[in-house]
Amino acid sequence: xxxxxxxxxxxxxxxxxxxxxxxxxxxxxxxxxxxxxxxxxxxxxxxxxxxxxxxxxxxxxxxxxxxxxxxxxxxxxxxxxxxxxxxxxxxxxxxxxxxxxxxxxxxxxxxxxxxxxxxxx
Numbered sequence: 570x571x572x573x574x575x576x577x578x579x580x581x582x583x584x585x586x587x588x589x590x591x592x593x594x595x596x597x598x599x600x601x602x603x604x605x606x607x608x609x610x611x612x613x614x615x616x617x618x619x620x621x622x623x624x625x626x627x628x629x630x631x632x633x634x635x636x637x638x639x640x641x642x643x644x645x646x647x648x649x650x651x652x653x654x655x656x657x658x659x660x661x662x663x664x665x666x667x668x669x670x671x672x673x674x675x676x677x678x679x680x681x682x683x684x685x686x687x688x689x690x
Contacts, residue, residue, distance in 0.1 A: 570595045570596055571593065571594070571595035571596070571597065571666075571668065571670060571679045572593070572594050572595055573591055573592070573593050573664045573665075573666060573679055573680065573681035573682075574591065574592050574594070574681065575589065575590065575591045575662070575663075575664050575681040575682070575683065575684040576589070576590050576591075576684065577589040577590050577684065578662060578684030578685045578686045579685075579686070579687070580687045580688075580689065581654055581686075581687070581688055581689070582688070582689050583654060583655055583656055583688055583689065583690050584653060584654065585654050585688070586650070586651060586652045586653075586654065587651045587654065587686060588648060588649065588650050588651070589605065589648065589649040589651070589662055589664075589684060589686075590646060590647075590648050591603070591605075591646060591647045591648075591664030591666075591681055592644065592645060592646045593645040593646070593647075593666050593668070593679075594645065595670065596670045596671045596672065597645065597668055597669070597670060598668070598669040598670055598671055599622070599668060599669050600622060600645065600666055600667070600668040600669075601621065601622055601667040601668060601669070601676050602619055602620065602621045602622060602666075602667045603619070603620055603640060603647040603664070603665065603666045603667070604616060604617070604618060604619030604620065604638070604647070604664075604665045605617040605618050605619075605638065605647075605649045605662055605663070605664060605665070606662070606663045606665055607658075607660035607661065607662045607663065607686075608660055608661050608663070608683075609657075609659060609660040609661075612660075614663070615629060616629060617629050617632055617636065617649070617662070618632065618636055618637075618638040618649060619638065619665075620638045620639070620640055620647065624640075626638055631657070632651075632658075635651065635652050635653045635654075636649060636650065636651050636652070637649070637650040637652075638650075647664065647666075649662070651686070654686075654688045655688060656688045656689070656690045657688075658686060658688050659686060659687050659688050660686060661683040661684070661685055661686075662683060662684050662685075662686050663680055663681055663682075663683045664680070664681035665678055665679070665680055665681075666678070666679050667679075
């Protein structure tokens with residue numbers, strides 16, 4: 570019953586910006602970490618950015634200095650602020666949450682359905 574709802578994708582010109590949002594709902598006990606992955610046509614899904622419950626972040630080398638990840642713990646929401654977008658950033662972006670529910674004692678990864686980001690040259 571955990572659900573991740575993504576929003577904010579769209580079409581932008583190279584050099585533009587977008588902000589993706591992902592809201593998590595359900596029978597959540599705790600969220601260990603949240604992140605964004607992306608998958609471009611013909612490529613493997615890759616980690617774009619992640620943030621832990623303690624606030625530690627990590628980014629793919631290709632987006633360092635351009636993307637920022639943040640959380641709103643009160644809203645169980647994670648954001649990905651994307652700036653200086655490049656055509657190479659075009660992909661489906663997936664929200665991920667590693668969390669614990671009241672159904673069991675272990676963390677488990679949950680995924681959103683993805684939101685398309687297209688950057689035109």
